[in-house]
Amino acid sequence: MTTPLVSFEIELVTIMILTLLAATAIAVVRMRGLLEAVMLMGIYSFLGASWMLLLDAPDVAFTEAAVGAGVSTVLVLATLALTTTRAKARERTPVIPLLVVIITGGALAYGTIDMPPFGAADSPANTYPDPSYVERAEHDIHVPNVVTAVLGSYRGYDTLGETVVIFTAGIGVLVLLRGSRARPPASTDEEEGA
Amino acid sequence: MFAAALAGILVTMGLALVRAGRGPTVFDRILALNMFGTKTVLLISVIGFLTGRPDFLDLALVYALMNFIGVIAVLKFSWYGHFGDSEEGSRAGSTEIVR
């Protein structure tokens, strides 16, 4: 199998996946029942992760699969348990939001004209963060997965910041939900310590 | 040849998506979701072999696992309406499920 053939096949698969993604997105928007919408969002995550894999980003696809398809489905459902499972019907046709979306989308699409072609060797994405990192990582850090090396070592501060963000999210949920819980007459601590 | 298999799997995913969109019951949708997840596992495995990167199989395993958890979560939610402990709870009720 020659390389151009494989890339043609991959392009075809990518187009099919993107079509399915668009179809799923439209179905999610049109869904009234939120439980059904959550299920379709799970499907959307699976498709998105497959697409990221085709773009050669297995670590991102890994995260999308683990978080988007599994845990976030569970967490969104847990949120629905506290709220409602039916979306409210719209009272009037949303003309202004539609206009805003069309204008913003048009501006963004117009902006892509100036972007270099996808995967171009001289595009900023391929030149600005010094590509030698990829070569140096092999030598500096005896770690075959360059993504791990860059995230953990070259950009260690950034990753520390991200960990702190997750920490803050956890604390925020605890403060919001645990703190406002109506205390029953008996202390809740005994039940939790059991 | 792998591309033909990929196309077949993608067609399957498309048909499952149609069933997920049409329903009519919640259970039909969950069934379609489950099928979609397993087809994604196959898609990833075949893509891994097409591009010659068998590392992708780790990902396929994660997909299989997350699909199972997602299906069980949706099933439990449509059954009890919450994830708490009380088993009898505020069961969503048959009339609401078969809408």
Next chain:
Amino acid sequence: MIGQLADLIGMVFVLSGALFAIVGAIGLLRLPDFYSRIHGAGITDTLGAGLVLTGLMLYAGPSLAAVKLVMILLFLWITGPTATHALAKAALASGLTPRLAEDSPGPEGEEVTG
């Protein structure tokens, strides 16, 4: 020679697995009610997935990839039927009745929508 033969058989397995997946998906779409649609989903989840993954195993030969494929296959074969069984049981308990031969046929079971 053996390697080429294994590749060829693997290809046949992968393609027939994809074919079974499509057959099952058509069943999922066309069969009249939820309980019969489970049959369609069952074919894709066990036979389709089994054939595709076995074909890939033959293609990979004895390697770490083959071991991972076995793990994936085992996992799918454990979780898929379990989830489907739980789903069918929950559907039955929720009051969704299977459509039987004496019931009047409706247009693809869509009449329950509401």
Next chain:
Amino acid sequence: MTGLTILRVMAKTVIPFILLFALYVQFHGDYGPGGGFQAGVIFAAGLVLYSLVHGLTPVRRVAPERLIEILVAVGVLIFAGTGVVTMLLGGAFLEYGAFTPDHPEHGQHWGLLVIEFGVGVTVASVMITIFSTFASRGRG
């Protein structure tokens, strides 16, 4: 999920493999795709599956809320503490090469393993915390 015996038994069978796989992703992230974040999510997903099928109470027995809340902070402490240790050893903050001055690349590898472990601990405990907080509120 009391009526679904098959589901309860199979979930119990599968969960050890999920946790084992999470550890594989955690400590194999330097060779293949994955790392602390993904491993933490998968580990938490294993416990979430158990609590979906068997209820929250047994999960609380294994992972008491107090312990999980402490672990949320411990992960970040492991990460930031690694940086402090490298500073004490004479390097810059998070310069893992300081662990083994003769072979900085080995030190880098060790440092990566330690900080990924910290990330994994924080992510897993935050996910479990969020889930159990939401689930125990939705009881009514």
